[in-house]
Amino acid sequence: MKYADEFRNRVIAEGLARAIAAEADPQRLYHFIEFCGGHTHAICRYGLEDMLPGNVRMIHGPGCPVCVLPPGRIDMAITLAERDEVILCVYGDLMRVPGSQGQSLLRAKARGADIRIVYSALDAIRTAEQTPDRNAVFFAIGFEATTPPTAVMIQVAEKRQLGNFSVFCNHMLTPAAMNSILESPDIRDIGRIEVDGFVGPGHVSTIIGTEPYEPFAEEFGKPVVIAGFEPLDVMQAILMLVRQVNEGRYEVENQYGRAVTREGNLLAKKKMSDIFELRDQFEWRGLGLVPYGGLKLKQAYAQFDAEVRFAMHELRVADNPACDCGAILRAVKKPADCKLFGTVCTPETPMGSCMVSAEGACAAHWIYGRFRGPQLRRAS
Amino acid sequence: MRAKAYQDKLDIKNGCVDLSHGSGGRAMAQLISGLFHEAFGNEWLARGNDQSAFDVRAGRMVMTTDGYVISPLFFPGGDIGSLAVHGTVNDVAMAGARPLYLSASFIIEEGFRFSDLKMIADSMGEAARAAGVYIITGDTKVVERGKADGLFISTTGVGVLPDGLDLSAEKARVGDRVLVSGSLGDHGVAIMSKRQNFAFETEIVSDSAALYDLVAEMLAAGGGGIRAMRDPTRGGLAATLNEIAHQSGLGFRLQEEAIPVKPAVLAACELLGLDPLYVANEGKLVAIVAPEIADAVLAAMRANPLGRDAADIGEAVDDDHQFVQLSTSFGGGRIVDWLSGEQLPRIC
Numbered sequence: 001m002k003y004a005d006e007f008r009n010r011v012i013a014e015g016l017a018r019a020i021a022a023e024a025d026p027q028r029l030y031h032f033i034e035f036c037g038g039h040t041h042a043i044c045r046y047g048l049e050d051m052l053p054g055n056v057r058m059i060h061g062p063g064c065p066v067c068v069l070p071p072g073r074i075d076m077a078i079t080l081a082e083r084d085e086v087i088l089c090v091y092g093d094l095m096r097v098p099g100s101q102g103q104s105l106l107r108a109k110a111r112g113a114d115i116r117i118v119y120s121a122l123d124a125i126r127t128a129e130q131t132p133d134r135n136a137v138f139f140a141i142g143f144e145a146t147t148p149p150t151a152v153m154i155q156v157a158e159k160r161q162l163g164n165f166s167v168f169c170n171h172m173l174t175p176a177a178m179n180s181i182l183e184s185p186d187i188r189d190i191g192r193i194e195v196d197g198f199v200g201p202g203h204v205s206t207i208i209g210t211e212p213y214e215p216f217a218e219e220f221g222k223p224v225v226i227a228g229f230e231p232l233d234v235m236q237a238i239l240m241l242v243r244q245v246n247e248g249r250y251e252v253e254n255q256y257g258r259a260v261t262r263e264g265n266l267l268a269k270k271k272m273s274d275i276f277e278l279r280d281q282f283e284w285r286g287l288g289l290v291p292y293g294g295l296k297l298k299q300a301y302a303q304f305d306a307e308v309r310f311a312m313h314e315l316r317v318a319d320n321p322a323c324d325c326g327a328i329l330r331a332v333k334k335p336a337d338c339k340l341f342g343t344v345c346t347p348e349t350p351m352g353s354c355m356v357s358a359e360g361a362c363a364a365h366w367i368y369g370r371f372r373g374p375q376l377r378r379a380s
Numbered sequence: 381m382r383a384k385a386y387q388d389k390l391d392i393k394n395g396c397v398d399l400s401h402g403s404g405g406r407a408m409a410q411l412i413s414g415l416f417h418e419a420f421g422n423e424w425l426a427r428g429n430d431q432s433a434f435d436v437r438a439g440r441m442v443m444t445t446d447g448y449v450i451s452p453l454f455f456p457g458g459d460i461g462s463l464a465v466h467g468t469v470n471d472v473a474m475a476g477a478r479p480l481y482l483s484a485s486f487i488i489e490e491g492f493r494f495s496d497l498k499m500i501a502d503s504m505g506e507a508a509r510a511a512g513v514y515i516i517t518g519d520t521k522v523v524e525r526g527k528a529d530g531l532f533i534s535t536t537g538v539g540v541l542p543d544g545l546d547l548s549a550e551k552a553r554v555g556d557r558v559l560v561s562g563s564l565g566d567h568g569v570a571i572m573s574k575r576q577n578f579a580f581e582t583e584i585v586s587d588s589a590a591l592y593d594l595v596a597e598m599l600a601a602g603g604g605g606i607r608a609m610r611d612p613t614r615g616g617l618a619a620t621l622n623e624i625a626h627q628s629g630l631g632f633r634l635q636e637e638a639i640p641v642k643p644a645v646l647a648a649c650e651l652l653g654l655d656p657l658y659v660a661n662e663g664k665l666v667a668i669v670a671p672e673i674a675d676a677v678l679a680a681m682r683a684n685p686l687g688r689d690a691a692d693i694g695e696a697v698d699d700d701h702q703f704v705q706l707s708t709s710f711g712g713g714r715i716v717d718w719l720s721g722e723q724l725p726r727i728c
């Protein structure tokens with residue numbers, strides 16, 4: 001496959017693996033968080049961890065929008081979908097995310113709620129057009145990379161005067177979450193793990209650029225390398241992080257130059273700021289209330305805001321107390337440290353959201369990496 | 381002169397199924413004789429009984445049953461009718477048995493067009509003839525609008541086993557080779573490309589096909605060295621190998637580079653975030669064979685058009701965890717686990 005195989009080349013990968021092994025100081029450990037679920041997926045799917053020296057460890061971060069959606073937002077969506085006039089249009093990944101008390105959109109659908117799986121916001125617009133006597137609500141979720149399409153759809157709905165289309169907005173902002181991770185008491189005070197650097201978001205950065213990470217790198221003294229999602233991108237980013245650590249640098253570097261600039265996509269940023277504004281705070285599963293962690297529709301577009309139109313009440317629901325998703329999302333614990341992992345919590349019966357999406361840290365570890373060890377290494 | 385059986389001819393072009401076609405009255409009899417008997421044409425159905433009698437030889441027989449609820453009903457490379465034949469004869473054939481007879485049960489939604497039903501029945505008849513099997517008994521039910529999505533078909537297949545043949549997954553041994561008969565994921569991607577909300581352009585057509593001839597040629601080449609065969613339908617190669625691992629108590633070690641996947645399927649999977657190892661096939665088989673006959677069986681597979689792209693993709697290994705492991709083309713390793721949830725509903 002052209003433009004994909006080039007970034008999955010084994011010979012180049014082996015060269016990068018040798019360079020990482022040669023440059024990583026055997027006297028120390030390197031802990032890097034890959035922020036994005038897409039990076040987690042690449043690492044697991046291609047078996048990258050087998051190619052890294054034992055002292056370079058990757059920690060799966062919180063960058064899967066499904067995983068950080070708190071159960072209260074799922075409960076709100078279920079209540080909304082149970083209204084007779086509502087067709088809730090959602091991405092398939094969301095269907096099994098646990099709300100409170102074992103509820104999920106999948107179960108609500110089985111009970112009769114009109115919930116339809118869509119593949120883009122445009123499908124939700126079509127649903128609104130095809131069912132003028134019902135209300136189509138798009139369950140918008142994702143970080144900055146998926147926000148501009150939602151903005152465009154709201155503009156389309158306005159232009160077409162679609163009175164029966166609205167958006168349940170759950171868009172979140174990544175730099176706020178990265179700050180929140182490093183400011184979490186577990187990391188700041190207890191220092192249970194030392195984070196040496198971040199593989200920074202790829203798709204998100206195509207929109208927001210590399211600039212927003214600069215104050216972060218400066219303030220926390222941690223290197224950030226923005227990386228693409230192909231396995232060679234991730235390998236190269238790891239090498240760049242090892243070099244920064246070795247040289248005592250903490251800069252924002254851009255490995256993903258073929259898609260990301262310092263300024264980002266100005267048009268997309270403008271669309272976002274035209275339609276959305278910051279929420280004072282937004283709850284992230286595992287991180288709690290993150291200041292300025294999410295977006296909402298501006299007052300001028302309130303007619304397309306499902307929370308306004310249907311007078312939805314904000315719900316906050318505590319996670320299952322035994323579930324360690326919070327600590328795992330903050331990279332304080334590994335999936336296998338959670339006592340639910342692989343016992344009552346599996347991809348078939350997820351307790352926490354990290355087990356739901358294929359990009360979630362727990363699901364990725366379960367599917368691709370559990371019992372990783374000598375046995376698997378023999379296979380390669 | 382014989383009395384005219386029915387008042388009006390079945391209006392295949394413009395008519396549609398209504399509740400009377402499932403009521404047991406004249407309309408149902410007309411639908412069955414005018415449409416299904418016509419399409420399936422054989423001596424058993426012509427006798428018009430509620431069941432069919434057939435001769436059995438001494439020895440062991442094989443029986444299987446399957447329901448078909450695919451959406452859309454027509455897709456590149458086939459339709460629900462041909463699929464309902466291929467799927468069931470393949471389940472018989474995976475035991476090494478020659479499929480002989482099928483039953484077919486139709487649950488039809490009120491309002492379903494005769495013209496579509498005829499196309500599907502004709503396609504079933506054609507698929508059955510090509511596979512050398514007869515549809516010798518059937519049933520028709522009509523349900524109210526909204527109670528079924530157009531048409532559901534259920535088929536049962538019967539076949540005969542050669543003397544002494546007993547293929548079964550628990551017979552797999554450490555060192556056995558894993559052979560696949562061709563490229564993976566064609567069916568699932570072809571279906572996806574036609575889904576509402578999802579349509580994309582691709583030249584990929586479903587691989588839906590009857591596999592008994594290929595099986596017979598493999599048995600002739602491999603004899604007793606073939607341990608088990610399975611058609612990797614729902615859940616794809618991953619589900620099939622995990623099942624076999626579970627049954628045999630062994631693990632499998634695969635080489636990603638050796639697994640045949642068409643570039644267009646890879647591209648579609650890339651775009652949709654799917655893994656071709658989990659995507660359904662309807663005209664492929666996986667065989668676990670003793671290492672000493674693997675090359676001979678592979679050569680026999682490649683000599684058949686349905687096995688032209690057959691490949692040796694890995695081996696059975698000793699593994700208490702019963703994992704299916706993959707050495708990636710990139711140079712790493714990973715587990716190919718059971719599918720969780722549903723990659724795609726209603727693909728067969």
